[in-house]
Amino acid sequence: MNTGGYNFAYLDEQTKRMLRRTILKAVAIPGYQVPFGDREMPMPHGWGTGGIQVTAAIIGPDDVLKVIDQGADDTTNAVSIRKFFAKTAGVATTTRTEDATIVQTRHRIPEKPLHEGQILVYQVPIPEPLRWLEPRETETRKMHALSEYGIMHVRLYEDIATHGRIATSYDYPVQVNDRYMMRPSPIPKFDNPKMDMNPALQLFGAGREKRIYAVPPYTKVKSLDFDDYPFEVQSWDQSCALCGAGDSFLDEIITSDRGDRMFVCSDSDYCQDRQAARSKEAAE
Amino acid sequence: MYVSVKGGEKAIEAAHALLAEERRGDPAVPELGLDQIAEQLSLGVARVMSEGALYDRELAALAIKQARGDLVEAIFLLRAYRTTLPRLATSLPVDTDRMAVRRRISATFKDIPGGQVLGPTFDYTHRLLDFDLAQPSAQGDAARPSGEPAPARPLPSVARILGEEGLLEREVPGDDAAPVADLTRAPLSFPAERDARLQALARGDEGFLLALGYSTQRGYGRNHPFAGEIRMGDVTVEIQPDDLPFTVEIGDIEVTECQMVNSFKGSKTKPAQFTRGYGLTFGHGERKAMAMALVDRALRCRELGEEAVGPAQDEEFVLYHCDSLEASGFVQHLKLPHYVDFQSELVMVREMRKAAAEAAPKAEAAE
Incomplete structure (x- = not known):
C-alpha cells in the first residue's frame, strides 16, 4: 500500500501541538477531562483512536514503543497499532515492559512495575465515570465542577444492599488527588491499585468522546469504597498454567467442548519472562 | 497443551489479501473504473462527499470502490484522508x-x-424495475437526450x-x-x-x-x-x-x-x-x-x-x-477482545452465585 507523504507519526505538527497543549492541561489538573479537537484517524473509533492520538503527539524518534491489548502484545489490534507506529514513525518497538518508554494499552496495566520516565497511554471508550448514572454531558460537567459525587456512592451502596458487595469488577471508579472522580478506562479492578502513586505518567485518550485526562507520576488514586466494605481486587484459586504465577491477572482459556479450562497470565510479557526464568533454573 | 495465540500479524495480512480478492470479485468481470462510479453511481458519490465532508468526485468514487460499495465505510475513508489536508482558506458564504x-x-x-x-x-x-437497463444500451451514448x-x-x-x-x-x-x-x-x-x-x-x-x-x-x-x-x-x-x-x-x-x-x-x-x-x-x-x-x-x-x-x-x-464514523466505530468495537473485562465479570458472577448457593440451604434450614 502506498502511504507516502504523511508526517512523522502520521499527525501534522499543528495537530500535535493542539494535543500537547491538551495533555499539559490534563497533567496540570489530574483526573479532569480536557476536551480536544479529535481527528479522524485511519482506524475506526473504538479501536483506540484516542490513545493513538496521544501516542502520536508524544512519541519521538528515540522512543521505544510497546502496545498491548488485554495485557498481551500479540492480540490483533495491538499488532496493528504497533505496526502503524513502526510504519509512520519508524520507532523501535518492544514487547518488554521495562524497555519501553511509551506503553499504549487497552484494558490492562502491565504486571511489572513501571518506572520513572515511562508513559502509560490508555485507550478509553467512555471517559465519564458518571455516564451510566447521568447521560448528559452538560450535567456531568456540572457535577464534576461541584465535586457532586454522591450519586456514585449511592450506586455503590445500592450494590451492597442488593448483592451484599460492590458488583463492579472492571472500570471501577477512582478519585484522583482527592478531587476528580475518574474512570480508569475499563481495566479490571485488579489493576486499580497500580495506578496509585505510580512513578510513570499515565495519559488517557478518548477519541470518539474527544477527551484527554491524566494522572501525573506519584499521584494519589483511590478506588471508591466504604469503611465497612473496603475495596478489594479479584483473586483466583489457580495459578498461571504456563508460568505458575499466583500474583497476576489470569485469563480463562476453554480447552475442550467438555468445559475443560485453564488459566494463564493475561500479561504475555510477564508470563514469558517467568517461563524463561523457570526453564533457565531447570537447566542449571 | 495450550499454546497462546500467535501470528496476529500474519493473520491480519491474510485478511487484507482476502479482502482485496473479495473486492475485485470474479476477475472475468471487467473492473470498475472511477469514472464509471462517478458518472453512474453519482448519488452514492454525492452522499460520500457530503458526509465525508470533502468535495471531490474522483476521491469519493475511489473510496466507494475500495469500500466495496459500503457507503459508510467509504465516508470513513474520505474523512480519514480529509483530516490530513491543510486548510488553505475559508470560503465566503455561497450564494x-x-x-x-x-x-x-x-x-x-x-x-x-x-x-x-x-x-x-x-x-x-x-x-418498476426497468429490465432494459439490465443490458447496456444498444444505442450507446447517442441515445442520451441532451437535456x-x-x-x-x-x-x-x-x-x-x-x-x-x-x-x-x-x-x-x-x-x-x-x-x-x-x-x-x-x-x-x-x-x-x-x-x-x-x-x-x-x-x-x-x-x-x-x-x-x-x-x-x-x-x-x-x-x-x-x-x-x-x-x-x-x-x-x-x-x-x-x-x-x-x-x-x-x-x-x-x-x-x-x-x-x-x-x-x-x-x-x-x-x-x-x-x-x-x-x-x-x-x-x-x-x-x-x-x-x-x-x-x-x-x-x-x-x-x-x-x-x-x-x-x-x-x-x-x-x-x-456521526456515522463514531456510531459505526463504537458499535463495531464490540468485536475487539474484551477477555479481561469478561473474565472480571466471570469471577464476580461465580462468587455471587456461590454466595447465593451457600446462603440458600441455610435460609431453608432456618425456616
Whole structure:
C-alpha cells in the first residue's frame, strides 16, 4: 500500500501541538477531562483512536514503543497499532515492559512495575465515570465542577444492599488527588491499585468522546469504597498454567467442548519472562 | 497443551489479501473504473462527499470502490484522508440565489418567479424495475437526450419572497469576519451554536437524520413543516485572499438546498410568523437535505421558546449520535477482545452465585 507523504507519526505538527497543549492541561489538573479537537484517524473509533492520538503527539524518534491489548502484545489490534507506529514513525518497538518508554494499552496495566520516565497511554471508550448514572454531558460537567459525587456512592451502596458487595469488577471508579472522580478506562479492578502513586505518567485518550485526562507520576488514586466494605481486587484459586504465577491477572482459556479450562497470565510479557526464568533454573 | 495465540500479524495480512480478492470479485468481470462510479453511481458519490465532508468526485468514487460499495465505510475513508489536508482558506458564504439551477421546486406556492423546475428526480417515476437497463444500451451514448441547459439567470428563493412580507422570520446575517465553528478542529460544547449544529448535521448520517426528521412528523416534536423550496444546481465558491482587494472564484460545486418553512404560532416574545429549518448537501441529496432541515428546525426549540419533548429536539442526543464514523466505530468495537473485562465479570458472577448457593440451604434450614 502506498502511504507516502504523511508526517512523522502520521499527525501534522499543528495537530500535535493542539494535543500537547491538551495533555499539559490534563497533567496540570489530574483526573479532569480536557476536551480536544479529535481527528479522524485511519482506524475506526473504538479501536483506540484516542490513545493513538496521544501516542502520536508524544512519541519521538528515540522512543521505544510497546502496545498491548488485554495485557498481551500479540492480540490483533495491538499488532496493528504497533505496526502503524513502526510504519509512520519508524520507532523501535518492544514487547518488554521495562524497555519501553511509551506503553499504549487497552484494558490492562502491565504486571511489572513501571518506572520513572515511562508513559502509560490508555485507550478509553467512555471517559465519564458518571455516564451510566447521568447521560448528559452538560450535567456531568456540572457535577464534576461541584465535586457532586454522591450519586456514585449511592450506586455503590445500592450494590451492597442488593448483592451484599460492590458488583463492579472492571472500570471501577477512582478519585484522583482527592478531587476528580475518574474512570480508569475499563481495566479490571485488579489493576486499580497500580495506578496509585505510580512513578510513570499515565495519559488517557478518548477519541470518539474527544477527551484527554491524566494522572501525573506519584499521584494519589483511590478506588471508591466504604469503611465497612473496603475495596478489594479479584483473586483466583489457580495459578498461571504456563508460568505458575499466583500474583497476576489470569485469563480463562476453554480447552475442550467438555468445559475443560485453564488459566494463564493475561500479561504475555510477564508470563514469558517467568517461563524463561523457570526453564533457565531447570537447566542449571 | 495450550499454546497462546500467535501470528496476529500474519493473520491480519491474510485478511487484507482476502479482502482485496473479495473486492475485485470474479476477475472475468471487467473492473470498475472511477469514472464509471462517478458518472453512474453519482448519488452514492454525492452522499460520500457530503458526509465525508470533502468535495471531490474522483476521491469519493475511489473510496466507494475500495469500500466495496459500503457507503459508510467509504465516508470513513474520505474523512480519514480529509483530516490530513491543510486548510488553505475559508470560503465566503455561497450564494444559492445565484445557483445555476437544475432542479427547483416549492411545495408552498403553485407558481413562483422562475417557475417550478422538475429536473432529474425520482419523484414521479413508477418504481418498476426497468429490465432494459439490465443490458447496456444498444444505442450507446447517442441515445442520451441532451437535456435543457441550466438557466443562467438567478432565481430568487421562495424564502426571500416570503421574507419581504415579514411573514418568514428574518435570516439574521452572521458576521462574515467572525470565525466559523469547525467541529474538526474544536470539540462540540453545549449549548451548540447553529453553525456548529449545521456542520454536525451536514456530516451526519443520512439514515439517522431521516428517522429523526420522520419522528418529528409523527408528533415527537412536531414543527409543522412545508417544503418552502428545494433547489439543486451549481454554485460558485469564492475566497477572499488576505492580501488582495478582490475575491477569487475557486470553482463550482453542485449542492442541494432545502429551505423548510414551518408554521409558528408565536410566543410571548415573538408574534406569529413562519420559521425556518435549513438543509444543505453536496451533490444531489434531497432526502438528506430535507431531513436535515427538519432536524435543524427541531433543534431550534430552545431559541424559539418551545418545550423539547421529542428526541429530535434534544441537542445532546442528536449531535452526539449523528456521526456515522463514531456510531459505526463504537458499535463495531464490540468485536475487539474484551477477555479481561469478561473474565472480571466471570469471577464476580461465580462468587455471587456461590454466595447465593451457600446462603440458600441455610435460609431453608432456618425456616
